[in-house]
Amino acid sequence: MFRIEVDDINGRTESLYVYGDRSILTELEQHNVLINHSCRQGHCGSCILQLLSGDVIHQDTLVPLSQGEILACRAMPVTDIKISSRD
Numbered sequence: 382m383f384r385i386e387v388d389d390i391n392g393r394t395e396s397l398y399v400y401g402d403r404s405i406l407t408e409l410e411q412h413n414v415l416i417n418h419s420c421r422q423g424h425c426g427s428c429i430l431q432l433l434s435g436d437v438i439h440q441d442t443l444v445p446l447s448q449g450e451i452l453a454c455r456a457m458p459v460t461d462i463k464i465s466s467r468d
């Protein structure tokens with residue numbers, strides 16, 4: 382089980398505990414932490430978040446990401462992580 386520390390995403394700052402078998406987007410939705418998204422398939426880039434600490438694994442994505450950026454719809458935690466909105 383991993384901890385996702387949500388750092389001020391749409392006004393929410395809290396810790397979620399997840400198994401790491403679903404996307405970060407899905408986990409956030411399950412906990413009513415709402416972020417922008419559209420395609421859910423790694424194509425549109427609307428779900429980009431900033432990874433502040435920890436590691437994730439990405440499924441295939443077409444969106445170029447800068448250092449520290451993750452796609453919430455295609456990323457799953459492999460350690461405890463801390464995430465925030467993109468600057």
Ligand code: FES
Nearest residue numbers: 419421426428454
């Ligand atoms: S929702 Fe489109 S890339 Fe994540």
